[in-house]
Amino acid sequence: MKYLRCENCGDYYELNEGESVEDFEACQCGGKLVFTEIIEEKEDKAVIDRESSHDSPKQSSEFDEKPLATEFSLDPAPKTPFWTLSNIGLLMMVLGFIGLIFAFLFPFLFLWNVPTDNPDSFIGLFVKTIWIYMISIIVMFLGLVLFLAVNLNKNKKKIASNLGGVAGKIQELPMDYHVFTNVKLPDVRLKIGQLVVGPTGIFVIESHSLPGYYLIEGDDWWKDSGNRRVKSISNPGKQAKSKTMKLRRFLNSHEVNVEYVAMNPVVSLPLDNYRVDEKPRNYNLMTPDEVSEFILSKKSRIDEDLVERAVTIIKRYSR
Numbered sequence: 001m002k003y004l005r006c007e008n009c010g011d012y013y014e015l016n017e018g019e020s021v022e023d024f025e026a027c028q029c030g031g032k033l034v035f036t037e038i039i040e041e042k043e044d045k046a047v048i049d050r051e052s053s054h055d056s057p058k059q060s061s062e063f064d065e066k067p068l069a070t071e072f073s074l075d076p077a078p079k080t081p082f083w084t085l086s087n088i089g090l091l092m093m094v095l096g097f098i099g100l101i102f103a104f105l106f107p108f109l110f111l112w113n114v115p116t117d118n119p120d121s122f123i124g125l126f127v128k129t130i131w132i133y134m135i136s137i138i139v140m141f142l143g144l145v146l147f148l149a150v151n152l153n154k155n156k157k158k159i160a161s162n163l164g165g166v167a168g169k170i171q172e173l174p175m176d177y178h179v180f181t182n183v184k185l186p187d188v189r190l191k192i193g194q195l196v197v198g199p200t201g202i203f204v205i206e207s208h209s210l211p212g213y214y215l216i217e218g219d220d221w222w223k224d225s226g227n228r229r230v231k232s233i234s235n236p237g238k239q240a241k242s243k244t245m246k247l248r249r250f251l252n253s254h255e256v257n258v259e260y261v262a263m264n265p266v267v268s269l270p271l272d273n274y275r276v277d278e279k280p281r282n283y284n285l286m287t288p289d290e291v292s293e294f295i296l297s298k299k300s301r302i303d304e305d306l307v308e309r310a311v312t313i314i315k316r317y318s319r
Contacts, residue, residue: 096140
């Protein structure tokens, strides 16, 4: 096997077929990379897989050795009170349905007690049954309206926060920054939701509103599941890195040679449903309000010709 070893941090990176040391600028920590075919035995060494490290040799295996489900006490996630409008609407629908069942059984329950020689008693029983039907239907209908109204409003807020928050803010960037949405590269299944190309670099933005409560440790995402934590299937950080890596490969294949330092995977979380225990090393985590400032404050610079060539190619695959 062929590897690259960082002279600074000592981490190893396994070379894929056709790759060489010239394909990489430096390690994520800034250290120089050297070619080797032997892995020296040392406790803190780790062979890094490209798909999970975004073309970068710097990646710790500290959390990969943890079981997928381990006992762990998290800070309490924000609790949703039972008596929300949505739950009240659901309860009203259930009560209305029970009322309809009772209205159907009502005549049979009291028919035996109605005097047969008094027609008014039958009329009274019929009127009471109709009233129960009407009240049950009204309660059930109002509950349905309340439930749908609350949940539709919730979805609108989530969409506005998730898409409008990030997409709206990056549209306000200066004119020399080019903003793309829904970029679908050929022969790549993944679609880039938001992409910014400008003088400070190329930014692949993953914006998510994830359900539940999350603990973030470096590149690992854990989901709170009662008294346990389980490794989350949804990992926006890995998605952002994977899309950034594939975009870099795609641009390089079109002779737009983008340096690693110019590629920036960004995860934007609009909801306050997570806790960061260890800062991510290979992607940038922030709120929608911080994305534009992050893009403008980057120290790296790419020349105008490279920007224009990248923009020309990406335009063909952006909706």
